[in-house]
Amino acid sequence: MLLLLLLSFLNLSCSWAASGSVYETFLHCLTHQPNSTNQVSSIVYSQKNASYTSVLRAYIRNARFNSSATPKPLLVITPLQESHVQAAVICSKQVGYQLKIRSGGHDFEGISYISETPFFILDMFNLRSINIDMKEESAWVEAGAILGELYYRIWEKSKVHGFPAGVCPTVGVGGHLSGGGYGNMMRRFGLSIDNVVDAKIIDIKGRILDRKAMGEDLFWALRGGGGASFGVVLSYKIKLVPVPETVTVFRVERLLEENATDVAYKFQFVAPKTDNNLFMRMLLQPVIRNKKQTVRVTIMTLYLGGADSLVSLLGKEFPQLGLRKEDCREMSWIDSALWWASLGVGNPKTLLDRNLDSAKFLKRKSDYLQKPIPKRSLNLIWKTLMELGKTGLVFNPYGGRMDEIPESETAFPHRAGNLFKIQYSVNWDSPDIELEKNYTSQIRSLHSFMTPFVSKNPRSAYLNYRDLDIGINHNGENRYNEGRVYGVKYFNENFDRLVKVKTIVDPENFFWNEQSIPPQPGRGRRL
Known part of the structure:
Protein backbone atom coordinates (compact mmCIF):
# COMPACT_ATOMS: atom_id res chain seq x y z
CA MET A 1 0.00 0.00 0.00
CA MET A 124 -15.67 30.72 -20.31
CA PHE A 125 -15.45 34.41 -19.38
CA ASN A 126 -14.77 35.59 -22.95
CA LEU A 127 -17.93 33.93 -24.24
CA ARG A 128 -20.37 36.49 -22.85
CA SER A 129 -22.57 37.68 -25.72
CA ILE A 130 -26.23 38.43 -25.03
CA ASN A 131 -28.58 38.65 -28.03
CA ILE A 132 -32.05 39.88 -27.17
CA ASP A 133 -35.05 39.49 -29.48
CA MET A 134 -37.78 41.77 -28.17
CA LYS A 135 -40.22 40.68 -30.87
CA GLU A 136 -39.97 37.14 -29.54
CA GLU A 137 -39.35 38.31 -25.93
CA SER A 138 -36.37 35.98 -25.67
CA ALA A 139 -32.59 36.07 -25.50
CA TRP A 140 -29.60 33.85 -26.22
CA VAL A 141 -27.09 34.23 -23.40
CA GLU A 142 -23.61 32.73 -23.50
CA ALA A 143 -22.36 30.83 -20.46
CA GLY A 144 -19.61 33.33 -19.62
CA ALA A 145 -21.98 36.26 -19.20
CA ILE A 146 -22.79 37.38 -15.66
CA LEU A 147 -26.28 38.06 -14.33
CA GLY A 148 -25.64 41.80 -14.03
CA GLU A 149 -24.81 41.97 -17.73
CA LEU A 150 -27.98 40.08 -18.57
CA TYR A 151 -30.15 42.41 -16.49
CA TYR A 152 -28.50 45.48 -17.99
CA ARG A 153 -28.91 44.29 -21.60
CA ILE A 154 -32.59 43.54 -20.99
CA TRP A 155 -33.04 47.01 -19.46
CA GLU A 156 -31.42 48.60 -22.52
CA LYS A 157 -34.15 47.07 -24.68
CA SER A 158 -37.17 47.31 -22.39
CA LYS A 159 -38.15 48.91 -19.09
CA VAL A 160 -40.98 46.41 -18.58
CA HIS A 161 -39.12 43.12 -19.00
CA GLY A 162 -36.80 41.20 -16.73
CA PHE A 163 -35.56 37.70 -15.97
CA PRO A 164 -35.97 35.60 -12.79
CA ALA A 165 -32.46 34.84 -11.58
CA GLY A 166 -30.07 35.56 -8.70
CA VAL A 167 -29.49 38.77 -6.77
CA CYS A 168 -25.67 38.63 -7.01
CA PRO A 169 -24.78 40.34 -10.33
CA THR A 170 -21.32 38.74 -10.73
CA VAL A 171 -22.64 35.16 -10.80
CA GLY A 172 -21.94 33.41 -14.12
CA VAL A 173 -24.91 32.43 -16.26
CA GLY A 174 -23.52 28.98 -17.14
CA GLY A 175 -23.40 27.54 -13.65
CA HIS A 176 -26.35 29.49 -12.29
CA LEU A 177 -28.82 28.27 -14.89
CA SER A 178 -27.54 24.70 -15.15
CA GLY A 179 -27.96 24.25 -11.37
CA GLY A 180 -31.48 25.69 -11.22
CA GLY A 181 -31.07 29.41 -10.64
CA TYR A 182 -33.39 31.15 -8.19
CA GLY A 183 -34.01 34.76 -7.28
CA ASN A 184 -36.56 37.18 -5.90
CA MET A 185 -39.12 36.61 -8.67
CA MET A 186 -39.34 32.82 -8.35
CA ARG A 187 -42.70 32.84 -6.58
CA ARG A 188 -44.15 34.63 -9.62
CA PHE A 189 -42.18 33.07 -12.48
CA GLY A 190 -40.38 30.03 -11.06
CA LEU A 191 -36.67 29.34 -11.34
CA SER A 192 -34.35 30.51 -14.09
CA ILE A 193 -34.52 27.04 -15.67
CA ASP A 194 -38.32 27.23 -15.79
CA ASN A 195 -37.81 30.02 -18.31
CA VAL A 196 -35.20 28.29 -20.49
CA VAL A 197 -36.44 27.16 -23.91
CA ASP A 198 -33.25 26.01 -25.66
CA ALA A 199 -29.55 25.45 -25.04
CA LYS A 200 -26.30 24.72 -26.86
CA ILE A 201 -23.78 22.25 -25.46
CA ILE A 202 -20.53 20.70 -26.65
CA ASP A 203 -20.51 16.98 -25.97
CA ILE A 204 -17.71 14.49 -25.44
CA LYS A 205 -17.23 14.17 -29.20
CA GLY A 206 -16.80 17.91 -29.63
CA ARG A 207 -20.17 18.33 -31.34
CA ILE A 208 -22.30 21.44 -30.84
CA LEU A 209 -25.83 20.34 -30.00
CA ASP A 210 -28.97 22.43 -29.58
CA ARG A 211 -32.19 21.20 -27.97
CA LYS A 212 -33.35 19.39 -31.09
CA ALA A 213 -30.00 17.70 -31.67
CA MET A 214 -29.33 16.75 -28.05
CA GLY A 215 -32.81 15.38 -27.39
CA GLU A 216 -35.23 16.06 -24.57
CA ASP A 217 -33.49 13.85 -21.98
CA LEU A 218 -30.23 15.81 -22.09
CA PHE A 219 -32.10 19.12 -22.31
CA TRP A 220 -34.00 18.07 -19.19
CA ALA A 221 -30.74 17.27 -17.38
CA LEU A 222 -29.16 20.63 -18.27
CA ARG A 223 -31.96 22.41 -16.42
CA GLY A 224 -31.04 21.79 -12.80
CA GLY A 225 -28.74 18.78 -13.09
CA GLY A 226 -25.48 20.70 -13.42
CA GLY A 227 -24.25 21.12 -16.98
CA ALA A 228 -20.61 20.27 -16.21
CA SER A 229 -21.56 16.60 -15.71
CA PHE A 230 -22.61 16.25 -19.34
CA GLY A 231 -20.48 18.57 -21.45
CA VAL A 232 -19.71 22.27 -21.86
CA VAL A 233 -22.79 24.47 -21.96
CA LEU A 234 -22.19 27.25 -24.49
CA SER A 235 -25.40 29.21 -24.11
CA TYR A 236 -29.02 29.21 -23.03
CA LYS A 237 -32.06 30.62 -24.78
CA ILE A 238 -34.31 32.22 -22.19
CA LYS A 239 -37.75 33.76 -22.30
CA LEU A 240 -38.07 37.21 -20.77
CA VAL A 241 -40.79 37.92 -18.25
CA PRO A 242 -42.99 41.02 -17.81
CA VAL A 243 -42.26 43.35 -14.89
CA PRO A 244 -44.24 46.45 -13.88
CA GLU A 245 -42.83 49.94 -14.38
CA THR A 246 -42.83 50.33 -10.59
CA VAL A 247 -41.79 47.73 -8.03
CA THR A 248 -41.40 48.11 -4.26
CA VAL A 249 -38.63 47.04 -1.90
CA PHE A 250 -38.09 47.33 1.83
CA ARG A 251 -35.70 46.18 4.52
CA VAL A 252 -37.05 45.96 8.06
CA GLU A 253 -34.98 44.84 11.06
CA ARG A 254 -36.08 43.63 14.48
CA LEU A 255 -34.01 42.56 17.51
CA LEU A 256 -35.03 40.00 20.11
CA GLU A 257 -35.63 42.89 22.51
CA GLU A 258 -38.27 44.09 20.12
CA ASN A 259 -40.70 41.57 18.61
CA ALA A 260 -38.23 39.57 16.49
CA THR A 261 -39.52 36.17 17.63
CA ASP A 262 -43.11 37.04 16.74
CA VAL A 263 -41.97 38.38 13.35
CA ALA A 264 -39.89 35.28 12.56
CA TYR A 265 -42.66 32.92 13.63
CA LYS A 266 -45.43 34.63 11.63
CA PHE A 267 -43.13 35.05 8.63
CA GLN A 268 -43.07 31.27 8.16
CA PHE A 269 -46.82 31.20 7.56
CA VAL A 270 -47.07 34.32 5.39
CA ALA A 271 -44.04 34.32 3.06
CA PRO A 272 -44.77 31.03 1.17
CA LYS A 273 -48.54 31.65 0.94
CA THR A 274 -48.93 35.34 0.20
CA ASP A 275 -49.48 37.07 -3.16
CA ASN A 276 -47.24 35.50 -5.82
CA ASN A 277 -45.89 38.95 -6.69
CA LEU A 278 -44.32 39.22 -3.22
CA PHE A 279 -40.97 37.70 -2.27
CA MET A 280 -39.80 38.15 1.33
CA ARG A 281 -36.39 36.92 2.43
CA MET A 282 -35.62 36.53 6.14
CA LEU A 283 -32.09 36.75 7.58
CA LEU A 284 -31.31 35.55 11.11
CA GLN A 285 -27.98 36.86 12.40
CA PRO A 286 -26.25 37.01 15.79
CA VAL A 287 -25.18 40.61 16.55
CA ILE A 288 -23.85 42.74 19.40
CA ARG A 289 -26.01 45.66 20.58
CA ASN A 290 -25.16 47.79 23.59
CA LYS A 291 -22.36 45.35 24.40
CA LYS A 292 -24.84 42.47 24.64
CA GLN A 293 -25.43 39.51 22.36
CA THR A 294 -28.75 39.35 20.59
CA VAL A 295 -30.25 38.18 17.31
CA ARG A 296 -31.36 40.40 14.46
CA VAL A 297 -34.23 39.36 12.20
CA THR A 298 -34.19 41.13 8.84
CA ILE A 299 -36.96 41.00 6.23
CA MET A 300 -36.01 42.01 2.67
CA THR A 301 -38.63 42.25 -0.03
CA LEU A 302 -39.32 42.60 -3.72
CA TYR A 303 -42.95 43.30 -4.60
CA LEU A 304 -44.04 43.51 -8.23
CA GLY A 305 -46.36 46.43 -7.56
CA GLY A 306 -46.73 49.70 -5.69
CA ALA A 307 -46.13 50.55 -2.04
CA ASP A 308 -49.76 51.28 -1.15
CA SER A 309 -50.97 47.82 -2.13
CA LEU A 310 -47.98 46.19 -0.40
CA VAL A 311 -48.59 48.03 2.89
CA SER A 312 -52.28 47.12 2.70
CA LEU A 313 -51.50 43.46 1.96
CA LEU A 314 -49.05 43.02 4.82
CA GLY A 315 -51.18 45.04 7.18
CA LYS A 316 -53.73 42.26 6.85
CA GLU A 317 -51.47 39.23 6.54
CA PHE A 318 -48.45 40.24 8.62
CA PRO A 319 -49.41 42.84 11.23
CA GLN A 320 -46.55 41.73 13.49
CA LEU A 321 -44.16 43.41 11.04
CA GLY A 322 -45.81 46.81 11.47
CA LEU A 323 -44.90 47.87 7.93
CA ARG A 324 -45.37 51.55 7.11
CA LYS A 325 -45.30 53.21 3.72
CA GLU A 326 -42.21 55.18 4.76
CA ASP A 327 -40.39 51.84 5.16
CA CYS A 328 -40.91 51.17 1.45
CA ARG A 329 -39.12 52.40 -1.66
CA GLU A 330 -40.74 52.43 -5.06
CA MET A 331 -38.41 52.10 -8.04
CA SER A 332 -37.87 50.47 -11.43
CA TRP A 333 -37.10 46.76 -11.69
CA ILE A 334 -33.51 47.47 -12.78
CA ASP A 335 -32.98 49.68 -9.73
CA SER A 336 -34.35 46.90 -7.53
CA ALA A 337 -31.60 44.65 -8.92
CA LEU A 338 -29.07 47.27 -7.82
CA TRP A 339 -30.74 47.67 -4.42
CA TRP A 340 -30.75 43.94 -3.70
CA ALA A 341 -27.07 43.77 -4.60
CA SER A 342 -26.30 46.69 -2.23
CA LEU A 343 -25.09 48.79 -5.18
CA GLY A 344 -27.30 51.82 -4.57
CA VAL A 345 -29.78 52.88 -7.25
CA GLY A 346 -29.76 55.09 -10.30
CA ASN A 347 -26.73 53.77 -12.19
CA PRO A 348 -27.52 50.48 -13.96
CA LYS A 349 -24.05 50.37 -15.54
CA THR A 350 -22.78 49.27 -12.11
CA LEU A 351 -24.23 45.86 -12.98
CA LEU A 352 -21.55 45.46 -15.66
CA ASP A 353 -18.72 45.50 -13.10
CA ARG A 354 -17.26 42.01 -12.81
CA ASN A 355 -15.24 42.83 -9.67
CA LEU A 356 -12.30 40.74 -10.82
CA ASP A 357 -9.99 39.16 -8.26
CA SER A 358 -12.39 39.92 -5.41
CA ALA A 359 -13.05 37.15 -2.93
CA LYS A 360 -14.22 36.56 0.63
CA PHE A 361 -13.36 33.71 2.95
CA LEU A 362 -16.61 31.80 3.25
CA LYS A 363 -18.49 28.57 3.81
CA ARG A 364 -22.10 27.82 2.84
CA LYS A 365 -24.56 24.99 3.44
CA SER A 366 -28.24 24.48 2.61
CA ASP A 367 -31.46 22.86 3.79
CA TYR A 368 -35.17 22.74 2.97
CA LEU A 369 -37.87 23.55 5.51
CA GLN A 370 -41.19 21.77 5.08
CA LYS A 371 -42.93 22.60 8.37
CA PRO A 372 -42.91 25.87 10.34
CA ILE A 373 -40.54 25.95 13.31
CA PRO A 374 -42.43 26.38 16.62
CA LYS A 375 -41.74 29.45 18.78
CA ARG A 376 -40.11 27.42 21.52
CA SER A 377 -37.69 25.99 18.93
CA LEU A 378 -37.00 29.45 17.54
CA ASN A 379 -35.86 30.43 21.02
CA LEU A 380 -33.42 27.52 20.99
CA ILE A 381 -32.15 28.66 17.60
CA TRP A 382 -31.55 32.17 18.98
CA LYS A 383 -29.54 30.67 21.83
CA THR A 384 -27.49 28.55 19.43
CA LEU A 385 -26.80 31.46 17.08
CA MET A 386 -25.54 33.59 19.96
CA GLU A 387 -23.38 30.77 21.35
CA LEU A 388 -21.76 30.18 17.96
CA GLY A 389 -21.31 33.88 17.41
CA LYS A 390 -21.08 34.45 13.64
CA THR A 391 -23.00 32.00 11.45
CA GLY A 392 -26.35 33.20 10.11
CA LEU A 393 -29.38 31.73 8.37
CA VAL A 394 -31.23 32.97 5.29
CA PHE A 395 -34.81 31.80 4.63
CA ASN A 396 -35.95 32.01 0.98
CA PRO A 397 -39.69 31.35 0.52
CA TYR A 398 -41.20 28.96 -1.97
CA GLY A 399 -44.89 28.62 -2.82
CA GLY A 400 -46.56 30.36 -5.73
CA ARG A 401 -45.24 29.17 -9.08
CA MET A 402 -42.88 26.75 -7.31
CA ASP A 403 -45.88 24.76 -6.08
CA GLU A 404 -47.31 24.47 -9.60
CA ILE A 405 -44.38 22.81 -11.39
CA PRO A 406 -43.92 19.01 -10.97
CA GLU A 407 -40.55 17.96 -9.54
CA SER A 408 -39.98 15.79 -12.63
CA GLU A 409 -40.43 18.73 -15.04
CA THR A 410 -36.73 19.59 -14.79
CA ALA A 411 -33.79 17.95 -13.04
CA PHE A 412 -34.27 20.37 -10.12
CA PRO A 413 -36.66 18.49 -7.78
CA HIS A 414 -37.30 20.83 -4.84
CA ARG A 415 -40.78 22.12 -5.59
CA ALA A 416 -44.13 21.64 -3.83
CA GLY A 417 -43.95 20.67 -0.18
CA ASN A 418 -41.08 23.02 0.62
CA LEU A 419 -41.81 26.22 2.51
CA PHE A 420 -38.26 27.60 2.38
CA LYS A 421 -34.77 26.97 1.16
CA ILE A 422 -32.35 27.75 3.99
CA GLN A 423 -28.84 28.98 3.41
CA TYR A 424 -26.25 28.73 6.20
CA SER A 425 -23.72 31.50 5.82
CA VAL A 426 -20.45 32.51 7.46
CA ASN A 427 -17.71 34.87 6.20
CA TRP A 428 -14.37 35.90 7.66
CA ASP A 429 -11.62 38.33 6.64
CA SER A 430 -8.28 36.63 7.21
CA PRO A 431 -6.44 33.58 5.81
CA ASP A 432 -5.88 32.29 9.32
CA ILE A 433 -6.11 28.50 9.60
CA GLU A 434 -7.53 28.62 13.12
CA LEU A 435 -10.18 31.13 12.04
CA GLU A 436 -11.20 28.84 9.20
CA LYS A 437 -11.44 25.85 11.54
CA ASN A 438 -13.51 27.88 13.98
CA TYR A 439 -15.99 29.23 11.44
CA THR A 440 -16.39 26.05 9.43
CA SER A 441 -16.96 24.23 12.73
CA GLN A 442 -19.61 26.81 13.63
CA ILE A 443 -21.58 26.36 10.43
CA ARG A 444 -21.41 22.57 10.68
CA SER A 445 -22.61 22.71 14.28
CA LEU A 446 -25.57 24.87 13.32
CA HIS A 447 -26.39 22.57 10.41
CA SER A 448 -26.35 19.61 12.81
CA PHE A 449 -28.53 21.48 15.32
CA MET A 450 -31.16 22.15 12.63
CA THR A 451 -31.58 18.45 11.80
CA PRO A 452 -34.96 17.97 13.56
CA PHE A 453 -36.57 20.88 11.69
CA VAL A 454 -35.62 20.25 8.05
CA SER A 455 -36.35 17.74 5.28
CA LYS A 456 -35.61 14.07 5.86
CA ASN A 457 -35.04 10.90 3.82
CA PRO A 458 -33.26 12.48 2.10
CA ARG A 459 -32.13 15.61 3.87
CA SER A 460 -32.15 17.66 0.68
CA ALA A 461 -29.63 20.27 -0.45
CA TYR A 462 -29.36 22.80 -3.28
CA LEU A 463 -26.83 22.01 -6.01
CA ASN A 464 -25.79 25.64 -6.54
CA TYR A 465 -24.87 25.86 -2.84
CA ARG A 466 -22.11 23.30 -3.33
CA ASP A 467 -21.17 21.58 -0.10
CA LEU A 468 -18.49 18.89 -0.09
CA ASP A 469 -19.49 17.91 3.45
CA ILE A 470 -22.35 15.88 2.01
CA GLY A 471 -20.20 13.67 -0.20
CA ILE A 472 -17.26 13.52 -2.60
CA ASN A 473 -16.70 11.47 -5.74
CA HIS A 474 -13.15 10.23 -6.38
CA ASN A 475 -13.93 8.80 -9.84
CA GLY A 476 -12.82 5.31 -8.89
CA GLU A 477 -14.53 1.95 -9.04
CA ASN A 478 -16.97 3.07 -6.35
CA ARG A 479 -17.95 6.28 -8.14
CA TYR A 480 -21.63 5.40 -8.54
CA ASN A 481 -22.10 4.66 -4.84
CA GLU A 482 -20.14 7.78 -3.89
CA GLY A 483 -22.22 9.82 -6.32
CA ARG A 484 -25.46 8.48 -4.94
CA VAL A 485 -24.59 9.79 -1.44
CA TYR A 486 -24.76 13.44 -2.50
CA GLY A 487 -26.85 12.83 -5.62
CA VAL A 488 -30.07 11.91 -3.83
CA LYS A 489 -29.68 14.98 -1.59
CA TYR A 490 -29.32 17.35 -4.52
CA PHE A 491 -31.75 15.62 -6.87
CA ASN A 492 -34.07 13.37 -4.82
CA GLU A 493 -35.82 10.92 -7.16
CA ASN A 494 -34.41 12.64 -10.24
CA PHE A 495 -30.94 11.26 -9.50
CA ASP A 496 -31.52 7.90 -11.23
CA ARG A 497 -32.76 9.60 -14.41
CA LEU A 498 -29.70 11.86 -14.40
CA VAL A 499 -27.47 8.78 -14.13
CA LYS A 500 -29.18 7.27 -17.18
CA VAL A 501 -28.62 10.45 -19.19
CA LYS A 502 -24.98 10.58 -18.08
CA THR A 503 -24.43 6.96 -19.09
CA ILE A 504 -25.71 7.67 -22.60
CA VAL A 505 -23.92 10.97 -23.29
CA ASP A 506 -20.64 10.47 -21.37
CA PRO A 507 -20.21 6.76 -20.51
CA GLU A 508 -16.45 7.13 -19.93
CA ASN A 509 -17.07 9.90 -17.37
CA PHE A 510 -14.72 12.43 -18.95
CA PHE A 511 -16.84 15.29 -17.61
CA TRP A 512 -16.47 14.59 -13.92
CA ASN A 513 -15.84 16.59 -10.80
CA GLU A 514 -16.04 15.98 -7.07
CA GLN A 515 -19.85 16.12 -7.14
CA SER A 516 -20.75 15.25 -10.72
CA ILE A 517 -23.33 12.74 -11.91
CA PRO A 518 -21.68 9.30 -12.29
CA PRO A 519 -22.49 6.82 -15.07
CA GLN A 520 -24.21 3.57 -14.19
CA PRO A 521 -22.05 0.92 -12.45
CA GLY A 522 -19.95 -1.14 -14.80
CA ARG A 523 -20.19 1.36 -17.63
CA GLY A 524 -17.19 3.09 -19.13
CA ARG A 525 -13.79 3.28 -17.54
CA ARG A 526 -11.76 5.61 -15.43
CA LEU A 527 -9.78 8.00 -17.62
Missing part, protein backbone atom coordinates in the same frame (compact mmCIF):
# COMPACT_ATOMS: atom_id res chain seq x y z
CA LEU A 2 2.82 2.38 0.91
CA LEU A 3 4.55 1.58 -2.39
CA LEU A 4 1.38 2.36 -4.34
CA LEU A 5 1.01 5.68 -2.56
CA LEU A 6 4.64 6.53 -3.28
CA LEU A 7 4.30 5.66 -6.95
CA SER A 8 1.11 7.72 -7.15
CA PHE A 9 2.88 10.71 -5.59
CA LEU A 10 5.83 10.38 -7.96
CA ASN A 11 3.53 10.18 -10.99
CA LEU A 12 1.64 13.25 -9.82
CA SER A 13 4.85 15.18 -9.22
CA CYS A 14 6.20 14.24 -12.64
CA SER A 15 2.95 15.28 -14.30
CA TRP A 16 3.00 18.67 -12.67
CA ALA A 17 6.70 19.15 -13.34
CA ALA A 18 6.12 18.41 -17.00
CA SER A 19 3.66 21.29 -17.44
CA GLY A 20 5.86 22.76 -20.14
CA SER A 21 5.65 19.65 -22.30
CA VAL A 22 1.93 19.35 -21.54
CA TYR A 23 1.47 22.88 -22.85
CA GLU A 24 3.33 22.10 -26.05
CA THR A 25 1.46 18.84 -26.60
CA PHE A 26 -1.91 20.47 -25.93
CA LEU A 27 -1.14 23.46 -28.17
CA HIS A 28 -0.03 21.16 -30.96
CA CYS A 29 -3.34 19.33 -30.69
CA LEU A 30 -5.30 22.60 -30.76
CA THR A 31 -3.59 23.86 -33.88
CA HIS A 32 -4.52 20.68 -35.75
CA GLN A 33 -8.24 20.84 -35.00
CA PRO A 34 -10.79 21.87 -37.65
CA ASN A 35 -11.48 25.61 -37.78
CA SER A 36 -8.25 26.27 -35.90
CA THR A 37 -6.98 29.87 -36.04
CA ASN A 38 -3.81 31.72 -35.21
CA GLN A 39 -5.47 32.78 -31.96
CA VAL A 40 -5.14 29.43 -30.21
CA SER A 41 -1.73 30.16 -28.71
CA SER A 42 -3.11 33.33 -27.09
CA ILE A 43 -5.94 31.56 -25.30
CA VAL A 44 -3.82 28.98 -23.40
CA TYR A 45 -1.91 29.98 -20.25
CA SER A 46 0.67 27.65 -18.77
CA GLN A 47 2.13 28.11 -15.30
CA LYS A 48 5.17 29.75 -16.94
CA ASN A 49 3.08 32.46 -18.58
CA ALA A 50 3.42 35.90 -16.96
CA SER A 51 -0.37 36.36 -17.02
CA TYR A 52 -1.18 32.91 -15.63
CA THR A 53 -1.72 34.00 -12.02
CA SER A 54 -3.89 37.01 -12.84
CA VAL A 55 -6.05 34.97 -15.22
CA LEU A 56 -6.45 32.18 -12.67
CA ARG A 57 -7.23 34.50 -9.76
CA ALA A 58 -9.67 36.74 -11.66
CA TYR A 59 -12.66 34.46 -11.09
CA ILE A 60 -11.77 32.81 -7.79
CA ARG A 61 -14.63 34.00 -5.58
CA ASN A 62 -13.84 32.06 -2.41
CA ALA A 63 -10.56 33.23 -0.85
CA ARG A 64 -10.21 29.89 0.95
CA PHE A 65 -9.06 28.49 -2.39
CA ASN A 66 -6.64 31.26 -3.30
CA SER A 67 -3.58 30.29 -1.28
CA SER A 68 -0.14 29.07 -2.29
CA ALA A 69 -1.13 25.60 -1.08
CA THR A 70 -4.22 25.42 -3.30
CA PRO A 71 -3.72 22.97 -6.22
CA LYS A 72 -3.25 24.91 -9.45
CA PRO A 73 -4.23 23.93 -12.98
CA LEU A 74 -1.50 23.01 -15.45
CA LEU A 75 -3.25 25.13 -18.06
CA VAL A 76 -5.99 27.78 -18.14
CA ILE A 77 -7.82 27.83 -21.46
CA THR A 78 -9.82 30.98 -22.30
CA PRO A 79 -11.76 30.34 -25.53
CA LEU A 80 -12.79 33.24 -27.74
CA GLN A 81 -15.17 31.28 -29.95
CA GLU A 82 -17.13 28.05 -29.96
CA SER A 83 -14.54 26.17 -32.04
CA HIS A 84 -11.97 26.84 -29.31
CA VAL A 85 -14.23 25.06 -26.80
CA GLN A 86 -14.65 22.12 -29.16
CA ALA A 87 -10.90 21.84 -29.58
CA ALA A 88 -10.29 22.17 -25.83
CA VAL A 89 -12.62 19.25 -25.09
CA ILE A 90 -11.10 17.03 -27.77
CA CYS A 91 -7.51 17.84 -26.85
CA SER A 92 -8.00 17.58 -23.08
CA LYS A 93 -9.39 14.11 -23.59
CA GLN A 94 -6.58 13.23 -25.99
CA VAL A 95 -3.80 14.25 -23.57
CA GLY A 96 -5.66 12.64 -20.65
CA TYR A 97 -6.23 15.47 -18.19
CA GLN A 98 -9.27 16.42 -16.15
CA LEU A 99 -11.08 19.48 -17.54
CA LYS A 100 -12.75 21.87 -15.08
CA ILE A 101 -15.32 24.34 -16.47
CA ARG A 102 -15.64 27.82 -14.95
CA SER A 103 -18.00 30.65 -15.82
CA GLY A 104 -18.32 33.13 -12.94
CA GLY A 105 -16.31 31.31 -10.27
CA HIS A 106 -19.00 31.51 -7.57
CA ASP A 107 -18.90 27.78 -6.88
CA PHE A 108 -18.78 27.84 -3.07
CA GLU A 109 -16.38 24.88 -2.86
CA GLY A 110 -14.17 25.90 -5.78
CA ILE A 111 -15.10 22.75 -7.70
CA SER A 112 -14.83 24.64 -11.00
CA TYR A 113 -11.21 25.66 -10.44
CA ILE A 114 -9.41 23.29 -8.04
CA SER A 115 -8.68 19.56 -8.06
CA GLU A 116 -6.44 17.05 -6.33
CA THR A 117 -5.51 15.51 -9.70
CA PRO A 118 -3.62 17.27 -12.52
CA PHE A 119 -6.17 19.34 -14.42
CA PHE A 120 -6.95 22.12 -16.88
CA ILE A 121 -9.45 24.95 -16.45
CA LEU A 122 -11.72 25.89 -19.34
CA ASP A 123 -12.65 29.46 -18.38
